[in-house]
Amino acid sequence: MNTRRNFLKKTGLAAGLAAAPSFGFNIIKNVQPEEEILGHGDYQYRMVRDWAKMDRMRFPLLNCHEMVMDSKGRLIMLGDHPRNNIIIFDKSGKMLDYWGTAYPGGHGLTLSKENDEDFLFLTDSGWYKDKLGQWVSHNGRVSKTTTDGRVVFDIGHPQTIGVYKPNEYFRPTEVAVAPNGDIYVADGYGADYIIQYDTNGQYIRHWGGHDNADPNYNLSNAHGVAIDLRDPKKPMVVCTSRNDNAFKFFTLEGKYIRTLTLPNMYVCRPVFDGPNLYAGVCWSKPKGGIFDWQAHTGFVTVLEGDRVVSNPGGTAPEYINGELQPSYQLAHKPFNHGHDVCVDEDKNLYVCQWNADQTPPIKLERI
Secondary structure, eight states, rough: OOOHHHHHTTTTTTHGGGGGGOOOOOOOSOOOOSSSEEEETTTEEEEETTOOBBBBTTTSSSSSEEEOTTTSSOOEEEEEEEEEEEEEOOOOOOEEEEEESSTTTTEEEEEEEEEEEEEEEEEEOOOOEEETSEEEEOOOEEEETTTTTEEEOOOOOOOGTTSSSSSOOOOOOEEEOOOTTOOOEEEETTOOEEEOOTTTTTTEEEEEEEEOOOGGGOSSSSEEEEEEOOTTTTEEHHHEEGGGGGGEEOOOOOOOEEEEEEEEEEOOOOOEETTEEEEEEEOOOOTOOOOOTTTTTOEEEEEEEEEEEOOTTBBBOETTTTTOOOOOOOOTHHHHHHHHEEEETTTTTTEESSSSTOOOOEEEEEO
């Protein structure tokens, strides 16, 4: 890892990446306007398709799953290409660094801060494509690392702590970290549990899964998890139940509080910034159509509190008698899939996409 970084610096690539060819970052086959404005109301954005300045021949991408911004203002992206898992950009889109090949199913990326030092939680979902383009499954892992890739500890298969049976897969998709350091792992491609650990990775409890006596605890594709601190007196764990088009809210101890349903939106993890909740919408079922996980039907959604106020790349949110109506991707498909949203201090958005022709994140400049 350090060897790769030194090579990057010694060969002058770090200085020259900004001038590297973009290799056509426009992800849409039909003609797009040079400057497109997306979104609604107070949350409108200028779409910057060629934001990431990198040579994809030398630094290839598969799926750009998630992105976070560290305390230095660097944008750190996790993907699943076997030659690089982490790619780091500055806000102009210049590539600064890259590292990691140990996470072929790189899926979830969470930033935590301890004593003024940034740490990353990398989640390998256990699913990846091999060299022949075939899907391969293995047991996933969660790693706590420094921002330059040194592993602090791993969280392995919950079978070792008696939570799972030997034949049950562990395919985690996301991690959230509470203010006290507790770690919440969402097994979104496995058993759909939320598993709580302490700051050292020791098991505390779990909840969710399927066939609970109280159906409010059921999760179906627990794709994302985050900590909602908008009310500091009432912190909550927010879990995605993507197949239900919903977020479910729990106490930090796993007690169910409420469900927020977003009709027709197959949402990924919730991202909190101030009073807002942002989420990538991986799919939106077409009117009168059937769900197709390979179809490009995604966008981004923005909420104030529990109310959707903007759908960049999608139709305007509509409420009838207080009920949110289904939202759909715009006909000209500005995005393929919305997998994650990163928000900077200027409220610009960086959208990571799954299954989007190996494109880097797209920037949405707030206007």
